[in-house]
Amino acid sequence: MPRLTRAESQARTRDLLTDTAQRLFLRDGYHATSLDKVAEAAGFSKGAVYSNFRNKDELCLVVLDRLYAERIAEIGRAFSGGTLEDRFRAFEEYAEGMLGDAPRTQFEVEFALQARQNRELQADLGRRDALVVSALEQLVQSQVDEFGLTPLLPARELARTLLSLGIGLGVQRFVVQDVLPVRVLTDTVRVLLGVRREA
Structure with missing residues (x-):
């Protein structure tokens, strides 16, 4: 070798x-x-x-980059192939396992609180947040284009809404032990995309 x-x-x-x-x-x-x-x-x-x-925070950011990339890839897989309804089901299945995942949620919340005390770290997280929103925007736009949807919000605003709802619901599920359904997230995305749930 x-x-x-x-x-x-x-x-x-x-x-x-x-x-x-x-x-x-x-x-x-x-x-x-x-x-x-x-x-x-x-x-x-x-x-x-x-x-x-350089320090623990830089190492933490590298780990977060990995976790974010994994998450975006998994959401992308959920929304590839099959009917739009198939994709929503796959996304809901993904969200059920991910939102409120205790180890990830605790780690990310602790690091977010750490960043509140450091402007440079806030800027680092802000840049990563923007990249995640851009990736979600592209994913939303691809669904709109492929299925001829008429969303209620522009793709970027819908992506921001999806991320914000996901974070909030994830923290709530973490705190109350997964009793809150993820359907509130998927149903909101359906409404914003102008898609009816199949019976």
């Missing part, structure tokens, strides 16, 4: 640290996960962490 180049070795180390941080953040939460714990669990020195990430 050929020896890794320095760049390949550093990329591998960064990936291992990110994998480990994601596991610990989701298991223990943002505040309970220190860089020392990440380094130890990954089998590296703390210096290896600092040679790849």
Whole structure:
């Protein structure tokens, strides 16, 4: 097996640290996960962490980028193939498992509260929020174009509504142990897209 180049070795180390941080953040939460714990669990020195990430917040942002990308990809898969009703059912199934998922919700809420005290971190999260909205906007527009829908809101506003409702419902489900139905989200999206629920 050929020896890794320095760049390949550093990329591998960064990936291992990110994998480990994601596991610990989701298991223990943002505040309970220190860089020392990440380094130890990954089998590296703390210096290896600092040679790849400026601080815990930067590492956290990299983990969030991964989680957001996974989420967008899963929503995209739900809305690909089949009838529009098939897609809504797939999205509702996805939302049932994701919204209020305790480890992710706790981690993201803790980090959001941390960002309230740091303007640079707020800006970082704001940029990521805009990217998520743009991805959802493209997804909404593709459904509108494919099915000839007449939405009540422009695609970007509908995407923002979808994200905001999803976050709010996710936090509510996290707090009250998943008793709130996700249908409120999917039914709202149907209404905004001008789509009737099939009987």
